[in-house]
Amino acid sequence: xxxxxxxxxxxxxxxxxxxxxxxxxxxxxxxxxxxxxxxxxxxxxxxxxxxxxxxxxxxxxxxxxxxxxxxxxxxxxxxxxxxxxxxxxxxxxxxxxxxxxxxxxxxxxxxxxxxxxxxxxxxxxxxxxxxxxxxxxxxxxxxxxxxxxxxxxxxxxxxxxxxxxxxxxxxxxxxxxxxxxxxxxxxxxxxxxxxxxxxxxxxxxxxxxxxxxxxxxxxxxxxxxxxxxxxxxxxxxxxxxxxxxxxxxxxxxxxxxxxxxxxxxxxxxxxxxxxxxxxxxxxxxxxxxxxxxxxxxxxxxxxxx
Amino acid sequence: xxxxxxxxxxxxxxxxxxxxxxxxxxxxxxxxxxxxxxxxxxxxxxxxxxxxxxxxxxxxxxxxxxxxxxxxxxxxxxxxxxxxxxxxxxxxxxxxxxxxxxxxxxxxxxxxxxxxxxxxxxxxxxxxxxxxxxxxxxxxxxxxxxxxxxxxxxxxxxxxxxxxxxxxxxxxxxxxxxxxxxxxxxxxxxxxxxxxxxxxxxxxxxxxxxxxxxxxxxxxxxxxxxxxxxxxxxxxxxxxxxxxxxxxxxxxxxxxxxxxxxxxxxxxxxxxxxxxxxxxxxxxxxxxxxxxxxxxxxxxxxxxxxxxxxxxxxxxxxxxxxxxxxxxxxxxxxxxxxxxxxxxxxxxxxxxxxxxxxxxxxxxxxxxxxxxxxxxxxxxxxxxxxxxxxxxxxxxxxxxxxxxxxxxxxxxxxxxxxx
Numbered sequence: 128x129x130x131x132x133x134x135x136x137x138x139x140x141x142x143x144x145x146x147x148x149x150x151x152x153x154x155x156x157x158x159x160x161x162x163x164x165x166x167x168x169x170x171x172x173x174x175x176x177x178x179x180x181x182x183x184x185x186x187x188x189x190x191x192x193x194x195x196x197x198x199x200x201x202x203x204x205x206x207x208x209x210x211x212x213x214x215x216x217x218x219x220x221x222x223x224x225x226x227x228x229x230x231x232x233x234x235x236x237x238x239x240x241x242x243x244x245x246x247x248x249x250x251x252x253x254x255x256x257x258x259x260x261x262x263x264x265x266x267x268x269x270x271x272x273x274x275x276x277x278x279x280x281x282x283x284x285x286x287x288x289x290x291x292x293x294x295x296x297x298x299x300x301x302x303x304x305x306x307x308x309x310x311x312x313x314x315x316x317x318x319x320x321x322x323x324x325x326x327x328x329x330x331x332x333x334x335x336x337x338x339x340x341x342x343x344x345x346x347x348x349x350x351x352x353x354x355x356x357x358x359x360x361x362x363x364x365x366x367x368x369x370x371x372x373x374x375x376x377x378x379x380x381x382x383x384x385x386x387x388x389x390x391x392x393x394x395x396x397x398x399x400x401x402x403x404x405x406x407x408x409x410x411x412x413x414x415x416x417x418x419x420x421x422x423x424x425x426x427x428x429x430x431x432x
Numbered sequence: 433x434x435x436x437x438x439x440x441x442x443x444x445x446x447x448x449x450x451x452x453x454x455x456x457x458x459x460x461x462x463x464x465x466x467x468x469x470x471x472x473x474x475x476x477x478x479x480x481x482x483x484x485x486x487x488x489x490x491x492x493x494x495x496x497x498x499x500x501x502x503x504x505x506x507x508x509x510x511x512x513x514x515x516x517x518x519x520x521x522x523x524x525x526x527x528x529x530x531x532x533x534x535x536x537x538x539x540x541x542x543x544x545x546x547x548x549x550x551x552x553x554x555x556x557x558x559x560x561x562x563x564x565x566x567x568x569x570x571x572x573x574x575x576x577x578x579x580x581x582x583x584x585x586x587x588x589x590x591x592x593x594x595x596x597x598x599x600x601x602x603x604x605x606x607x608x609x610x611x612x613x614x615x616x617x618x619x620x621x622x623x624x625x626x627x628x629x630x631x632x633x634x635x636x637x638x639x640x641x642x643x644x645x646x647x648x649x650x651x652x653x654x655x656x657x658x659x660x661x662x663x664x665x666x667x668x669x670x671x672x673x674x675x676x677x678x679x680x681x682x683x684x685x686x687x688x689x690x691x692x693x694x695x696x697x698x699x700x701x702x703x704x705x706x707x708x709x710x711x712x713x714x715x716x717x718x719x720x721x722x723x724x725x726x727x728x729x730x731x732x733x734x735x736x737x738x739x740x741x742x743x744x745x746x747x748x749x750x751x752x753x754x755x756x757x758x759x760x761x762x763x764x765x766x767x768x769x770x771x772x773x774x775x776x777x778x779x780x781x782x783x784x785x786x787x788x789x790x791x792x793x794x795x796x797x798x799x800x801x802x803x804x805x806x807x808x809x810x811x812x813x814x815x816x817x818x819x820x821x822x823x824x825x826x827x828x829x830x831x832x833x834x835x836x837x838x839x840x841x842x843x844x845x846x847x848x849x850x851x
Contacts, residue, residue, distance in 0.1 A: 182534075184512075184513070184533075184534035267675040268675065285677075288677040288678040373619070374619060376619060376621070377678075377827070377830060393506060394506070395505045395815070396818055397819075398816060399816065
């Protein structure tokens, strides 16, 4: 028997000898091909396009770094950049909010499944619907927000029409589904919390905040990491809410980079592909910083194991 | 031998010519039509019209695609370059320039040379002309003007104004009665462009307005400042509804329907939703935008919607025939009547529907617009400039004190865009 198999091994083809190494690559091949074609290649294409002036129809004209110089002088670009930073910071509130809702819902009472699904509901419905609901909520004439403000004696406000409030208003709308997402991540995380450690903590006299901060939260690290990743990426690609709620207005005050890019390159009045590509490159570099950090910390974790 | 070749070629040409003439009644092959008339009423009108064309040409295989009006504006760039239809809808004037310059629209000057079109469509020829050639045919247009609540005017004892002073005096009385003079929704910006069009054309005249929109005049000039000063008078009075930057033009309609605002500067397409909301023709009326600088010839906005043949079309013969059909007097009368588009026919031989707004609008455009006919702010100016400028106009309406900053910004954009 043994002799036979050795003989077979000896004659076997190159494929047979390398099967072990090749199979994973074969399985990965479709994914890699699509990733190369739809992600990596367009990135370089955008880099290249940002050096041209092109209306999407005629001939592209090489202009070097002119598009970036334009960006430097463009007020709208700085408004968008500033709004992106606000989005990044405020959107992170979804993480603690999600954690507290998850803690609150992590109990066994009758109908808890129903409550959980109700809290999760905003994440299931489309962002467009969320945007519309909040637009009506904020409506300065017919919306319920001003009714509520009036009830407590505050003056009415036009959240989406005021350039200082509009971004915050949209972020609040965005936090609604994002909080639900973080909540689900933490709920699953809480299932994995080790009851023995809680017991031990209790014996040592840990209670309330201390219990949460020193015993529970450290065990939720994986969930927190994922929540960070999805929230930051969600903040950077915020687009649908802005498009639905304000269309970038009033006078461009609620634009973020992704929306501005769309506007100059692809919208009804947009004919500046090169300029749009330049904005895309800037956005990509910002994202790259985060992605690199995430990849690095994931790599570190893998190695520590 | 040579002469024989020549004669046979000539004979062939004659044959082809007669065949062409014959096939005018019996076109064959496929005809792909792309439409942006996605709203229910215009869609039904167009489909009905195409059915008639099909009945006249039974051997032609017509394929109609209706695309959402807003989505169409971005999709057109793709389908004109790859997989072009034989006929496509679009807009006149500068709005078609990018496609004309990229060589994506077919030159149809030959159609405009035919007497049936040359004699009857003269009024819209200018809007279809770029570089001395015509690039499509119009199928409908409509007037702009002030639509107002006649019952509110009657109640306050006001009459239709004709001068700027009267307009402001009327407005003051409306404000004193606790209402707003004008409703407007500037969320999508272009409505502010309509106000600027009229204020600037009335303050400085049609020619200056065109110079400004084509980049020949400066946004920081005294003329433009005068226009904004006039506009500011209304803004400072509180003439416009509050929070208009949050509303679309449709969302601004209820203010007028409920009587919180007395008038709306809008295109004729606003009449249908106002009627649907319950306003009768006794409550709703129309007047031409008033004179501001005495002696300046009045000019009007009358945006024109058009049909074009893409340069990459397959069946240009049938497409041309379709264009001839669309602009023919009977079809024009039919599709623009009150039951269908409810707009103005482009053919001088057609009759205007009995609708009071259409009659008044037609009268105004044909007899009381000596200065010229503009398309609209975002169709006369290049797309990029229109976008930046309309954003500035919206900002001005909310924060009139920012005017200097806005004008400086527009002038910088002008230097970049028109270089």
